[in-house]
Amino acid sequence: MTETGVLLQQVVNGLSLGAMYALLAIGFTLVYGILELINFAHFNVFMVASFIGMWALQLLGISGQSRVLTGLALAGSLGFAFVVTMAAAGVIGVVIERVSLRPLRGVGGTAGMITTIGVSYILFNVILLTVGAGSENYPNPLPVHRWQLGQVVVELKEVLIWAVSLILMAGLHIFVSRTRLGKAMRATAQDAEAARMMGVDVDRVVVTAFFLGSALAGAAALIFGLYYNYTSFIIGYTAGLRALTAAVLGGIGSIPGAMVGGLLIGLIETLGGQLIAVRWTDVIIFSILVLVLVFVPAGLFGRAAPTKS
Amino acid sequence: MAELEESPASAPARPMSGSRLRVATLPLVARIPPRVRSRLAVGLLALAALLFPLLHANDADIDSAANALAFAALALGLNIVVGFAGLLDLGYAAFFAIGAYAYGAAASFQLQPEWSSFWEPFHWLDLVARLPGPAGGDVVHFQVSFWLMLPISAALAALFGVLFGAPTLRLKGDYLAIVTLGFGEIVPIVARNMPAVTNGAMGLNGVAAPQLFGYSFGISATPYYYVGVGLVALLIVTSLRLKESRIGRAWMAIREDEIAAAAMGVNRVRYKLLAFAIGAAFAGATGTFYVAKLQTATPEMFMFPVSVMVLVMIVFGGIGSVWGVVVGALLLQMLQSWFLEDLSQWLHGLGRLIDVAWLRHVELASSIELIFGVILVVMMLYRRQGLIPATRPMPALSLDQQAAQIQRGGFATLPVISPQPSPETGSLLAISGLTVSFGGLVALREVGLVVPRHGVVAVIGPNGSGKSTLFNAVTGLVTPDRGSVVMAGREIVGLPPHRVLECGIARTFQNLRLFPNLTVLENVMIGMHARLASGAAGALLRLPRTRREEEEARERALAILALFGNRLVPRAEHLASSLSYANRRRTEIARALASNPTLLLLDEPTAGMNPAETLELAEQIKSLNNSGLTIVLIEHKLDVVVSLADQVVVLDHGEKIAEGRPETVRNDEEVIRAYLGRSAAFA
Amino acid sequence: MLSRRAIILSLSSAAFAGVFVGARGRLLAADKSVTIGINLPFTGADAHDAELIKDGAMLAIDEASAAGGVGGYKIEVMQLDDGTATAGQYDPAQAATNARKMVGDDSVVAAIGPQMSGSGKAMSPILSQGGLATITPSSTNPDITNPKFAAQYRPGGKAIYFRTVTTDAYQGPNMANYFADTLKVKSVYVLDDSGAYGVGLANAFEAQAKKRGINVLGHDQLNPKEADYTTTRTKIKQLNPDAIYYGGVAQAGVKLVKQAYDIIPNVIKAGGDGVYGAEILKGAGFPAAQGWYATIAAPNVLENPDAAPFIEHFVKKYGQQPDNYSITAYDAALVILDAIKRVAASGKEVTRAAVRDAIQNSHVKTLQGEVSFDANGDIENRVISVFQITHNDKYPSDDVLHQYKYVGVAPASS
Known part of the structure; x- marks a missing residue:
């Protein structure tokens, strides 16, 4: 492989990684846009969802690397797994909101954020104490296909990630821009008080944001499991932190910002690892984040200046 | 415990009714004056802390307690950042690591450069030793004293705090949280990837034990415990003294309302950096203590969970409450390292006794993180103020204190307001060509205005006409696109809000920006921020000058409150958030007066007041003017405008459409069309 | 300072600790038991591996107990957790506390653990001071047993940090x-x-x-x-x-x-x-x-006829496969049990000093062949x-x- 070939291959790697971060980052951004709350529970909603996706596939008799499906059987079982995982993750998100965050609505400061840290700890330990700390051999019904495009190898799995991410993001875009509820969400994100006065049911909007964000985290979790054939109780932290960084980099509260931020973080991670060293990945990511925030305090796509006003 | 927080000086201000109630229930304790009571409690606590190793000679438990003290010290430091200044720091363990590795490198076998004459002076100072090296030549062995490294590590961590904070502290709270989290990630990675200094993942070897008068602390836990007690005691005193100083008030003002704090003269960047630096210094010193006690360190000891746990500790104990966070840290840390296993054993015993299988096998220790998560959520939902809340219970009011005495004829006496009556005449404030736009929207267009010395100018106009924007532009809260604002001959456009206040301009806010969780008295004292001088050293050492200044400030604040008769004085120790709407307006005016302004900008001072209260306040404003203060007010009530103003300026859609004597303006056709035509209120 | 501390310690131990130790001592004499400490990070990221190590050690101890104890002694276990929520994994500070707990309990004659060398570095000086031997089944950092650092990690002089695993x-x-x-x-x-x-x-x-x-x-x-x-x-x-x-x-x-x-x-x-x-x-x-x-870091386990039954028992008892450190932990427990047996057989009282010396002189047949230690505590079979x-x-x-x-x-x- 030539130097350019390697870099292109790292770009392919980065785009796959970035697509997952983007899906996860949207969850942070949706909730932040409406409640101005950084939802640390999202880290481990993602983790729990990866297990739910695994159990859904196992329910269909697909476990480990043993069964490879094609055609309709593949589409059907993946469809089932996506629906179950996204719905379950969405419900978990809604339950978290109802039980631990709604009573805190209107309480200023850091109370909400600290609560979500607590919820995150609870989810983490529930999985640790029930499932255990081992690594899971994630079901993999996908056939292996590779395409050699010049010096770059693209795998079927990667194409699947991009396709699913694009479909979900397009769906979200249509939902937010076309539907009544989606418009209400945007209005609430702009100005919650005005939206409330105009008759927007803010509670419903908040629940929707949590459901959608968590469902997208569910999709990201299933993609994650299928791509790496792996899950474990620890996956929430690093993935969540990267996605949160992506959301902030893009301008937290902005949906396009989360998408672009996710892809950027994915690319920074792979290209940084290639050109510098993997051991410095986090240092590179956070240095870039600080630099961006110093010069563009609202993030790349942020709306408001991030100083209190 | 709550009494311990109170400054001794504030104790006598407590109204009697509250304590009378307690005399009935707790005769013995209540008969001791609060000041003595708090000293007694602290004394008992100190005695218990000193005697503990003697009463409970279990090396492991003393060790647990010493570790818990280290976490109490961390909690105290984070409390300054999060609790006092309201800056959410999720990477606090980074400073802990910096302090730990600073001592680790300065007193271990890790760094052994070759001996050269450069090291002679250090050798003479006993900071390094000369040892035969493995390769033949001599090497330098660092052996800097623990006691010397404590302040050095603190300073080093503070330096990192400032370096790191300077570019990021301007960010909004949530952004800051993410950036600090990133810093918390980076520091252990750097420690891992710099094995030359830290020995990387393998961990430091042979970190020296502290020595005192030639006696090495060695391995027994007891001497470390006493160092821990000393450290925590020092940090408690530091925290309490800072909290009750001008600095502490500035921090809490930033926490409560950054904009109002800036408008009251607090230099936000400087005080945030100071909080970050002091918080980091606490962690740095603690890191040195911790690594000296453990005599080894690995990067894994300083990861994200540490930052989160310290946050859990202060949330549990009570954010902002000095004693609360200490208790929170001690309880949680000792729960996991000491009590939990006993509790598990006890449950197993219970399980055997009542023959319940799961009780016999339950291992609480492995569920500790789950327990902490539950604690965090439950505390946030049901007891956000923590075990020992930072705010004191409010003294109850007696009946006559509740009954307001209506004052007529303005303020009776005004010796506390001394606006340096100036012999000069002419304009005090001259605004010209002021243009402010937000995106495409022009909020002010080429507005000019002259405020004569000792005059009263009213700014009127329909909602959205740019009145408040005018105030914001003058006070530096928004930066105008063009134009000039000259205050007493000095251009002030471009100055940050706290500098504008220093020029003698104080303001109130239309939508009320008091510091809700501070007392009325504290609110007013924050108004004096720019007029006081004492710094950190004065506050920590309680220098006579500082104490005198504080005492005078306090008296003056009370005197300013007394201007409003019995409306505010009985409520001086009440939280601002508990006040009635009208009293909040009065407190805001008192806070503005406290800064000793020459020009007072009042933004709808009578909004929400009934006619009697309005009349009372209008007369009070008039008397302020009579005593020499220049006043600009935004007002909707025409009778107030007519009775107070020498001159009226009318804004509409960001443009000045008329100005002149109230009577003239009232009859101006354009004004009637633009303003009166649309507003029935102006009748 | 020194003298005051000495007074403090002697006073307090006489007045308070003495009472409990005395009571405990009487209790011991009645049913003749000794305790083996187990210190592993059961909380946090390493919990899974810690569990497998504990299971390996417990298998050996349970087998010995089922056979009626060792040399007339009942074997008790003091299980300690050096993982904390604060660190989110193994925590050297807690490991140090646990070392003090074991040293402070006279019935503890030997210990198994720690899992991580980071904990080992914090524990070793304390264990050395208390004369308590520990056998680690998994900590491989050479520093701890390196004679170069003897002053740091074994101020007591004798080796107390033994390994049934070779160093890096x-x-x-x-x-x-x-x-x-x-x-x-x-x-x-x-x-x-x-x-x-x-x-x-x-x-x-x-x-x-x-x-x-x-x-x-x-x-x-x-x-x-x-x-x-x-x-x-x-x-x-x-x-x-x-x-x-x-x-x-x-x-x-x-x-x-x-x-x-x-x-x-x-x-x-x-x-x-x-x-x-x-x-x-x-x-x-x-x-x-x-x-x-x-x-x-052992001879081929397969060749050992004991390996198959060990794995069979392990899987039956714990429902999962042992890992490599389950084997070294099992062996560590065998070494300690053998040492206790030899001390008891010699007619001497089973004290931690005697057990330490017995461990030092071990020639024990284990799953990984014969285990013996050099003067620093490292396993000789490399x-x-x-x-x-x-x-x-x-x-x-x-x-x-x-x-x-x-x-x-x-x-x-x-």
Whole structure:
């Protein structure tokens, strides 16, 4: 492989990684846009969802690397797994909101954020104490296909990630821009008080944001499991932190910002690892984040200046 | 415990009714004056802390307690950042690591450069030793004293705090949280990837034990415990003294309302950096203590969970409450390292006794993180103020204190307001060509205005006409696109809000920006921020000058409150958030007066007041003017405008459409069309 | 200061502690029991491995108890957790506290643990002061038993930190020799998992590999909490080495095995004992794990007739496959039990000093052959066995005994 070939291959790697971060980052951004709350529970909603996706596939008799499906059987079982995982993750998100965050609505400061840290700890330990700390051999019904495009190898799995991410993001875009509820969400994100006065049911909007964000985290979790054939109780932290960084980099509260931020973080991670060293990945990511925030305090796509006003 | 927080000086201000109630229930304790009571409690606590190793000679438990003290010290430091200044720091363990590795490198076998004459002076100072090296030549062995490294590590961590904070502290709270989290990630990675200094993942070897008068602390836990007690005691005193100083008030003002704090003269960047630096210094010193006690360190000891746990500790104990966070840290840390296993054993015993299988096998220790998560959520939902809340219970009011005495004829006496009556005449404030736009929207267009010395100018106009924007532009809260604002001959456009206040301009806010969780008295004292001088050293050492200044400030604040008769004085120790709407307006005016302004900008001072209260306040404003203060007010009530103003300026859609004597303006056709035509209120 | 402290201690122990110790002492005399301390990080990220180690040790202790105790003594266990929520994993500060707990309880005559060298560094001075021997089944950092650091880690003089596992000083270098001699590797890319064990192993390997003229194309670190190793994979593919060597435990190992599979097919892949175990087989599965080399710091377990029944018992009792450290923990417990037995048989009182001396003079037959220790506490048997994962579909795919094929001994450096 030539130097350019390697870099292109790292770009392919980065785009796959970035697509997952983007899906996860949207969850942070949706909730932040409406409640101005950084939802640390999202880290481990993602983790729990990866297990739910695994159990859904196992329910269909697909476990480990043993069964490879094609055609309709593949589409059907993946469809089932996506629906179950996204719905379950969405419900978990809604339950978290109802039980631990709604009573805190209107309480200023850091109370909400600290609560979500607590919820995150609870989810983490529930999985640790029930499932255990081992690594899971994630079901993999996908056939292996590779395409050699010049010096770059693209795998079927990667194409699947991009396709699913694009479909979900397009769906979200249509939902937010076309539907009544989606418009209400945007209005609430702009100005919650005005939206409330105009008759927007803010509670419903908040629940929707949590459901959608968590469902997208569910999709990201299933993609994650299928791509790496792996899950474990620890996956929430690093993935969540990267996605949160992506959301902030893009301008937290902005949906396009989360998408672009996710892809950027994915690319920074792979290209940084290639050109510098993997051991410095986090240092590179956070240095870039600080630099961006110093010069563009609202993030790349942020709306408001991030100083209190 | 709550009494311990109170400054001794504030104790006598407590109204009697509250304590009378307690005399009935707790005769013995209540008969001791609060000041003595708090000293007694602290004394008992100190005695218990000193005697503990003697009463409970279990090396492991003393060790647990010493570790818990280290976490109490961390909690105290984070409390300054999060609790006092309201800056959410999720990477606090980074400073802990910096302090730990600073001592680790300065007193271990890790760094052994070759001996050269450069090291002679250090050798003479006993900071390094000369040892035969493995390769033949001599090497330098660092052996800097623990006691010397404590302040050095603190300073080093503070330096990192400032370096790191300077570019990021301007960010909004949530952004800051993410950036600090990133810093918390980076520091252990750097420690891992710099094995030359830290020995990387393998961990430091042979970190020296502290020595005192030639006696090495060695391995027994007891001497470390006493160092821990000393450290925590020092940090408690530091925290309490800072909290009750001008600095502490500035921090809490930033926490409560950054904009109002800036408008009251607090230099936000400087005080945030100071909080970050002091918080980091606490962690740095603690890191040195911790690594000296453990005599080894690995990067894994300083990861994200540490930052989160310290946050859990202060949330549990009570954010902002000095004693609360200490208790929170001690309880949680000792729960996991000491009590939990006993509790598990006890449950197993219970399980055997009542023959319940799961009780016999339950291992609480492995569920500790789950327990902490539950604690965090439950505390946030049901007891956000923590075990020992930072705010004191409010003294109850007696009946006559509740009954307001209506004052007529303005303020009776005004010796506390001394606006340096100036012999000069002419304009005090001259605004010209002021243009402010937000995106495409022009909020002010080429507005000019002259405020004569000792005059009263009213700014009127329909909602959205740019009145408040005018105030914001003058006070530096928004930066105008063009134009000039000259205050007493000095251009002030471009100055940050706290500098504008220093020029003698104080303001109130239309939508009320008091510091809700501070007392009325504290609110007013924050108004004096720019007029006081004492710094950190004065506050920590309680220098006579500082104490005198504080005492005078306090008296003056009370005197300013007394201007409003019995409306505010009985409520001086009440939280601002508990006040009635009208009293909040009065407190805001008192806070503005406290800064000793020459020009007072009042933004709808009578909004929400009934006619009697309005009349009372209008007369009070008039008397302020009579005593020499220049006043600009935004007002909707025409009778107030007519009775107070020498001159009226009318804004509409960001443009000045008329100005002149109230009577003239009232009859101006354009004004009637633009303003009166649309507003029935102006009748 | 010194004298005051001495007074304080003597006063307090006489007045308070003495009462409890006295009561406890009487209790002991009645049913003649001794306690073995077990200190492992049951909280946090390492909990799973800690559990497997504990299970290994407990299997030996339970077997001894079922046989009526050892030398007339009932064996009690004091189980301590040096993982804390504060650290989120093993916590050296808690390890130090636990060392004090064990030292402070006179009935504790020996200990098993710690899992991590970071904890070991904090515990060793305290255990040395208290004269309490511990046997670690898994901590491999050479510093702790290195005579160079004796003043730091054993101020009491005698060795108290014994190991039933060799230090990084052998496993990595011997595998480098095996690479050069047997596998004829010319170039290698080295990875570690950023933990103390992995870094130590990989660094030792790298140093010896360079000495043997193998071209080390690079050395990078995997973040065990990160899932994506495709960056590293692509990097390796570009450099096209003959082999990769991974120093680290299964947590990152599983993901590396998965993601390295068939993207870099013709590369020899090898690791230390972190790659030997059910976790790798179960987590990575076949065909991903096929062909990986792994070493263990013991003679071929397969040749030992006791190995099969041990694994059978283990699986039956705990419902999962033992890992390599379950075996070394089992052996550590065997050594301690044997030492207690010998002390009791000699007619002396079973004290921790006597047990320590007995451990020092051990010649115990264990799953990994005869265990004996040198003067520093390191295991004398330094045979490094090399295995290759070779799928045998007659057995369950996570059956360690049958999926790892013994391929020989990694030669020691001369």
